[in-house]
């Protein structure tokens with residue numbers, strides 16, 4: 006009996022000794038091994054004497070296998086840890102924006118829902134036979150809880166404690182649940198309260214002495230931003246609630262408590278002497294953006310209308326940022342965003358969508374924008390080599406890990422045969438998400454630089470102010486590219502525009518207290534079949550042009566009794582009023598395509614056609630207006646002429662750059678005969694969607710029965726819109742090099758001669774600058790949220 010027991014007992018210290026060596030790495034496996042040994046010790050006492058030798062050797066074998074398994078488990082865990090590290094480094098280098106999508110549940114189960122989802126994809130049903138799929142890092146389906154969402158966000162919060170910068174921002178159409186996700190309800194709190202709580206919890210757990218500020222003197226200073234040092238969650242929450250109270254909400258047609266501004270919370274963390282942290286001071290931004298909205302839909306008026314416009318405009322600034330990041334511009338237009346789009350920042354975009362059929366256009370816009378954001382790769386070129394190395398290292402680790410896991414499996418099977426029980430090696434088993442991540446992502450696919458504006462919805466397109474920042478070369482021709490014809494057949498296109506422009510200072514100022522013009526256009530047209538686009542498209546197109554003139558009573562009297570230009574303008578105000586809220590809708594893609602090409606040729610035709618020809622009006626069967634209606638509405642608006650255009654003053658036929666004809670030709674070669682015949686216009690540049698529709702709108706105003714007037718207005722207006730200068734820069738920064746040569750001045754050249762023509766160009770540019778400088782032409786383009794932050 007004595008002998009029977011002594012052997013395992015003799016082995017015990019050895020085994021424990023070897024396990025203690027692994028203790029630092031092992032937790033549960035170590036404990037399990039020890040308890041197994043203890044079990045074996047007690048069970049060994051029951052072994053009969055006849056089989057003792059066999060049993061002893063089997064026991065020793067089992068122990069040795071267990072020891073090996075433990076060692077291998079440690080090894081596998083180390084490999085997993087290393088994989089995670091590499092993944093982190095990889096993502097850091099890649100610096101892309103992670104995008105999650107949350108789908109709002111339908112209000113009523115009876116509604117038709119063309120939007121479906123699984124955990125990674127959103128499926129859009131465009132027609133009976135056509136679907137579109139969007140892929141994201143994670144999709145929260147309508148029944149997802151706040152817990153589900155936060156579970157996925159939590160690693161970001163942990164990385165903030167590790168010293169990384171982070172930004173979590175909610176984006177989406179109004180009423181889709183951004184505030185619900187970020188702020189939540191008292192009974193189901195959202196990300197912000199949970200994140201703040203999480204930060205304090207992590208701090209406590211790690212026993213760090215951290216300072217947490219709701220704001221701190223970081224690299225970015227924002228006017229009127231107050232900094233508070235906070236000690237616990239309650240203090241932060243009180244501040245947060247105070248901030249929320251100051252955030253206006255109001256009833257709109259789309260949301261009974263719509264947030265009428267953005268909400269940005271910055272939490273700064275300082276921790277000196279924590280060497281394991283990425284940096285001593287870092288921050289996390291928690292942003293609930295205002296919802297994009299179409300004023301047509303929300304039917305907002307007055308203040309609500311203004312708020313909606315401001316939100317849309319500032320969202321377009323965000324579009325600028327994404328655009329710049331995508332173009333890999335050295336200059337990212339907004340410092341706040343740069344703060345969290347840097348190399349080792351974790352940026353998480355939570356795009357929110359609804360499922361209603363009515364909202365399909367907005368849903369597609371949001372999903373397209375989110376997809377663009379997801380594909381942003383920061384400074385990829387510089388990092389490609391490092392990423393390649395990481396990928397190779399990862400492959401080596403993967404191979405080693407495979408071998409380790411194979412050995413573990415083999416030993417487990419042997420152990421099972423010997424002892425009848427499998428050895429549990431939980432730590433070594435890891436879901437292969439990491440492998441998936443690193444295999445999918447490191448293809449180092451080059452970012453095919455499609456023009457961002459081609460797919461951005463309006464509020465995501467570059468604003469006029471960012472267009473100004475970009476050089477002319479940044480604007481590649483879109484309409485004349487050889488592929489442009491085939492694109493007509495394979496469109497998957499979503500556009501929408503919304504922009505508010507103050508009317509330029511003009512003679513109306515003497516008549517009006519204030520004037521404002523808002524132009525918006527949304528188009529959603531999708532056809533994925535190259536051959537049957539006419540038959541199988543989903544399209545929805547809405548244009549609107551709101552013009553507001555505020556005329557006080559006494560001025561009306563002046564108008565009624567006034568003379569000359571005042572009398573003229575007075576008669577036109579009537580037309581303005583008549584056309585307020587001009588709406589046009591049509592639902593066929595052909596109409597949409599036609600309107601696009603019409604619009605383009607209007608701007609760029611050598612001999613622009615008159616649009617106000619007699620076009621028969623008619624309603625489509627569904628009651629929507631069609632192309633004819635649009636043209637008609639333009640004609641209706643044609644009575645208004647901008648009074649103070651450069652063209653009026655100098656009788657310019659074309660607004661040209663200071664480039665010589667040869668320079669222009671070498672930059673923009675002649676289109677082929679075929680192209681010429683079909684397009685009848687010259688290569689355009691800076692002809693992105695936003696300015697296009699602004700142009701359209703202005704055309705609506707400028708077009709008149711007089712052909713010459715029509716032409717001259719067109720170019721003059723374009724020039725103004727492409728040179729929007731903030732007030733502070735007026736007269737200083739009008740760069741003539743970026744004035745687009747809208748039309749080749751062949752006719753003028755022939756008439757004037759090259760030298761005289763160049764001189765005239767210089768003179769024109771100089772005059773224009775002077776007018777801008779003295780404030781006679783207002784080229785500002787409304788307020789800019791992000792810009793405001795950086796002032």
Ligand SMILES: Nc1ncnc2c1ncn2[C@@H]1O[C@H](COP(=O)(O)OP(=O)(O)OP(=O)(O)O)[C@@H](O)[C@H]1O
Pocket residue numbers: 108109110147177178179180181182183184185186260262263264265294295296297357
């Ligand atoms: N996932 C969800 N589950 C249940 N209710 C939701 C969900 N998402 C949103 N809601 C509800 O829908 C309504 C609108 O949501 P919310 O105000 O968060 O939208 P929003 O996107 O912030 O809108 P806005 O941009 O106009 O401020 C709220 O009553 C909210 O409680």
